[in-house]
Amino acid sequence: MQAATNHAGGSGWNDERVDRVVGLLLRIGVLISAGVVLAGGILYLIQHGSDPRGYRVFRPGGVAVRGLPAIVRGAWHLDYRSLIQFGLLLLIATPVARVAFCVAAFALERDRTYVVITLIVLAVLLASLIGSQTGV
């Protein structure tokens, strides 16, 4: 979205302003997720600093690192593994939030074509994210 493709729909919203808001949104999302992962990492070092775990053999962790509700519960109780996963989930959510915000922004710009295009992308994203969590 550039200044040259500027199509303000009378609502004061244009591509440049959307750019600024999206940039800010991303920066906040990235900072918060990095902070949460870092906090989890520090807890990990305090609790398991001398216990290096190998990754040569694949041993999938329990539901605390795989299922969404369990991750949120674990993070609340400051379980370091869940806390890191929660931070990663926030990171995964940033591109999703970005696409969702674009839907709103294009709607405000009254750009129907792009509302539809962006909704298709968002639908595929959400379907894939939600669909994958049903079996956990």
Place this chain on the structure above:
Amino acid sequence: MWAASALAGFLGALTGLGGGVVVTPVLTIMLGVDLRYAIGATLVSVIATSSGAAAAYVREGYSNIRIGLFLEIATTIGAVLGAFLATRTPSSALAIIFGVILLYSAYLSSRPRSSKERQVQPDPLATRLQLNGSFPEGGKLRQYNVTGVRKGFALMFGAGTLSGLLGIGSGAVKVIAMDQAMKIPFKVSTATSNFMIGVTAAASAGVYLSRGYIDPGLAMPVMLGVLVGSLLGARKLMGAETRLLRHVFAIVVGALALEMIWHGISGKI
């Protein structure tokens, strides 16, 4: 691992390829990590590169979100098809063919564009979809037109299918399609690719998370290292000479291509 992750983020942000090019071989070959953990960590590194770099790019006006979203449709549909075909395709042969194509594309994209080639007549479809834009260069805004929309869309569909089949290399095809087929300025191509790979990766993140591929102990250093690297890489891109960026891109894609051919020959894919 911290250093490798930071390097991955730096190169990933600079070239629009994501961090997988560095993270996957370092984890699997150098550290002997199980491939499934490596896939999970790579996915995390791709999203971290994308979001970290995007926070810098979008505000500076490099990435073109309209182009990104429009092409994302082709990529996601292709990825679904690729995942569907994955169980019934000889992926070793495919990896070798794809590797050879990438090698040739790396050579093509290493050559700078002449000033005559820069004067692009806009595709009527590009105008209708408002894909033409501008980006900051030397303190001014440089306008650019987009051509070959259908060809680019078809290539993106192919890129999505291949990435669904092989699990790698979609970032490279994205940049090459935007650069070679649609004649989009190189910096805009890499920055837009960076936006797109994050969206694509987020779509498959749920599957990997629920299968336990994303391990917190491994993902933590990868994510933090890549974030720092990608922020630096994005900063570097803004001031860098396009000619230099093309060379870096060609070298990284060339390495990726050789890695893929090797995997294909050794039957590891």
